[in-house]
Every structure is written in C-alpha cells, then in structure tokens.
Amino acid sequence: MTRNSGRTRAGRSHHVFDGLLLLTVAVTMFLGSGIPAHAQSPLHPMEFSPEQLLEFGHHLFSEQEYFRAIGEYQRFLFLYPDHPQAQNAALRIVQCYFRGKRWHRALGAVNTFLRDYPQSSLRWEARFLKARTLGELGRGEEARKEYESIIEDQPERPLVAEAWYLIGLSYAKEGRWLEADQALSQVGSEDWFYARAKNVQQIVAEESETKQKNPSLAGLLAALLPGAGHLYCDRPRDAAIAFVFTGVFAWATYEAFNQDHEGVGVGLGLITAAFYGGNIYSAVNVAHKYNDREEQRRQERLAPYGKISFDQPRAPSVSLSLKFYF
Numbered sequence: 001m002t003r004n005s006g007r008t009r010a011g012r013s014h015h016v017f018d019g020l021l022l023l024t025v026a027v028t029m030f031l032g033s034g035i036p037a038h039a040q041s042p043l044h045p046m047e048f049s050p051e052q053l054l055e056f057g058h059h060l061f062s063e064q065e066y067f068r069a070i071g072e073y074q075r076f077l078f079l080y081p082d083h084p085q086a087q088n089a090a091l092r093i094v095q096c097y098f099r100g101k102r103w104h105r106a107l108g109a110v111n112t113f114l115r116d117y118p119q120s121s122l123r124w125e126a127r128f129l130k131a132r133t134l135g136e137l138g139r140g141e142e143a144r145k146e147y148e149s150i151i152e153d154q155p156e157r158p159l160v161a162e163a164w165y166l167i168g169l170s171y172a173k174e175g176r177w178l179e180a181d182q183a184l185s186q187v188g189s190e191d192w193f194y195a196r197a198k199n200v201q202q203i204v205a206e207e208s209e210t211k212q213k214n215p216s217l218a219g220l221l222a223a224l225l226p227g228a229g230h231l232y233c234d235r236p237r238d239a240a241i242a243f244v245f246t247g248v249f250a251w252a253t254y255e256a257f258n259q260d261h262e263g264v265g266v267g268l269g270l271i272t273a274a275f276y277g278g279n280i281y282s283a284v285n286v287a288h289k290y291n292d293r294e295e296q297r298r299q300e301r302l303a304p305y306g307k308i309s310f311d312q313p314r315a316p317s318v319s320l321s322l323k324f325y326f
Contacts, residue, residue, distance in 0.1 A: 050080045054089060066096040087117045094129055098136075106133045124150070124159055131166065140170050161191035162308075165200075172200055173302055175295075177208035200305050207298055215287040222283035226276060229283025233290050242279040249275055 048056075057072035073089040073096070080086065090113045097106035110130045114123065131146035147163040147170075154160075168183035181204050187197035213233050222229030227243030230236070249272040256265035 050076060050083050050085070053079070054085055057089065057092065061092060061096065064099070066100040070096045087113070087120045087122055090116065091122050091126060091129075094126065098129060098133060101136075103133055103136045107137070124155060128162070128166075135166075135170055140174055144170055158192055161187050161193050165193040165197050168197065169200055169302065169306055172204050172207075173299065173306075175207070175298070177204050180204050196305055200302065203298075203301050207301075210294060212294060213287040213290045215284045215291075218283040218287040219280050222280045226279045229280065230286060233283065233286045235286055238282070238286065242275075242282070246272065246275040246279055 053072060053076045057069050057076060060066075060069035060072060070093050073093050076083070076089045077086055090109075094106055094109040094113055097103075097109055107130065110126050110133065113120075113126050114130070117123065117126075120126070127146065127150055131143045131150075134140075134143035134146060144167050147167045150163045151160050164183050164186035168180045168187075171177075171180035171183060181201055184197045184201045184204070187193050191197075218229040218232050220229075221232050222242070225243070226246040227239035227241075230239035230242055249268055253265055253268040253272050256262075256268050
C-alpha cells in the first residue's frame with residue numbers, strides 16, 4: 001500500500017511539471033506574437049547616402065587601401081549606376097588596379113570605362129591610363145599607338161605634349177635613342193612637360209654613347225686568347241686570372257708529355273681543357289651580366305620621369321572632377 005501511494009504521488013508530480021512547461025511555452029508564444037516586428041530585433045541595416053559611400057572609397061584610396069576601395073566603388077556603382085559621380089567611381093577603379101599593379105585587371109577596367117562612358121570628360125584620363133597600362137604589360141608598341149591615337153584626335157595642346165613626352169619616354173626605355181629624341185623634340189618650350197622632356201633627352205644623349213657588350217664576341221675573344229673576353233667586358237682582374245691559370249696548366253701539360261709522362265699529361269690536359277672551356281663560358285656570362293647591369297641602371301635613371309600624378313590636370317573639366325577632399 002505504501003509503495004503504490006508513492007508511485008501515485010510521483011506520477012502526479014510529473015503531470016504537474018508537464019503542465020507548467022506547456023503553459024510557459026503558450027504564454028511565451030502569445031506575448032511574442034504581440035510584439036511589433038521592428039521591436040523584436042534591435043539590428044537595423046545601416047543606410048549610407050551615395051556621397052558617403054563615395055567619400056569612404058576616396059578615403060581608402062588616399063590611404064592606399066586600393067583593393068578595399070575597389071569594393072566600395074563597385075558597391076556605389078551597383079546601388080547608384082545613374083549617379084552623376086558614377087563615371088568618377090568607375091575611373092577610380094581603374095586607378096586602384098593600376099596603383100595596385102594589377103595590370104591585366106586595370107586594362108579590363110579601363111576598356112569597360114571607355115565602352116560605358118565614351119563621351120565622358122574623363123575619357124582622356126582613361127585613355128592615358130590605358131596606354132600606361134599597356135606599357136607596364138610590356139606592350140610598348142600598342143601603348144605608343146594609343147598615344148598617337150590621342151594626338152590624332154587633336155585634343156588641347158597640353159594633352160598632345162604629354163602624349164609626345166610619354167612616347168619618347170617609352171622609346172628611351174627600350175633603348176631606341178633616335179626615335180626617343182625625335183618624339184621628345186615635339187614637346188614645346190611652352191608645355192608643362194618641357195623641362196622633363198629636356199632631362200630625358202639629356203639621358204638619351206648620354207646613354208646612346210654607351211655600348212653594350214656582344215656575348216658572342218666575348219666568347220670568340222676568350223677562345224682565341226684566354227682572358228681576352230673578360231678584358232673586353234671591362235673585367236681585367238678576371239682576365240688576368242683566366243690567362244694565368246689556363247696558361248700555366250697548358251704549359252704544365254706540354255712539359256708532362258715532353259718528358260714522356262703520358263698519364264700526368266692526360267690529367268693536366270683535362271684540367272687545362274676545363275679552365276679553357278670555363279674561360280669561354282665565363283666570358284659570355286660576364287657579357288650578359290654587363291648588359292643587364294647597364295639596362296637596370298638606365299631604367300633607374302628613367303624611372304623618376306615616368307611618375308605622373310593621376311591628379312595632373314589634363315583638361316579643365318577633368319581637373320575639377322578628379323579633385324577630392326576629405
């Protein structure tokens with residue numbers, strides 16, 4: 001009897017607990033249904049004006065956060081494709097890729113800009129950027145054609161002068177001195193790029209006097225006389241080493257055979273052949289290295305003259321549209 005009464009009390013307690021749980025759930029659902037939807041979630045999507053989006057993109061650009069800036073400009077173009085500043089944002093995307101050294105993406109972006117905004121006041125900036133991007137991709141001939149196309153369209157005089165300047169600079173970077181000098185001569189004394197053009201012309205005149213070394217000739221001279229190839233490449237110390245070591249082992253080989261020491265002669269002959277062949281290989285390699293150093297030095301001299309600000313005014317309308325304030 002006691003055991004059954006205990007089971008009865010336990011069963012009642014279980015039923016009471018289930019009832020209270022169901023009641024709690026029902027009350028919660030009832031109260032929740034009466035709360036306005038906007039009050040149930042404290043989170044609201046942040047809304048920015050187009051000006052704020054664009055300003056934030058410009059801020060990231062000024063901080064050299066180019067790839068984050070691209071995201072903001074793309075967001076702006078997606079949300080406000082017809083905004084008056086849409087073309088400005090599209091051009092900034094090109095500039096971001098260019099400054100971030102993503103040349104292929106920059107070329108794709110600038111082609112898109114020129115297709116979408118063919119009559120934009122920023123088209124000159126875009127065309128210059130396209131030419132500069134082609135140059136960075138090593139497509140110098142295409143870059144020069146783009147500059148020549150700008151000249152043929154007969155824009156204002158400052159644009160023509162800049163195009164001639166960049167054509168000349170492109171030729172100079174390739175070591176085409178005559179073409180470089182001719183193009184740079186098209187920049188007049190009244191043009192903004194005149195001083196730069198004259199400086200580059202001075203470099204062209206000096207570098208045109210510098211002769212590169214012919215690797216084939218260096219190898220031939222080394223074959224005729226060990227050390228001569230190195231001497232041709234302005235390496236007198238290496239020339240002396242090659243001449244002395246090859247000469248000493250050649251003499252030792254001769255003496256060994258002359259004294260009927262064939263085994264020693266063969267060993268010394270192999271060493272002599274190794275020095276002789278190494279002398280030829282080294283002379284050719286030294287000639288290549290000489291040319292590489294000269295090329296690097298020339299590019300370093302020209303590099304400062306290729307740095308042109310994106311905000312360099314190219315036309316009155318462009319200079320106004322490309323200036324940003326933070």
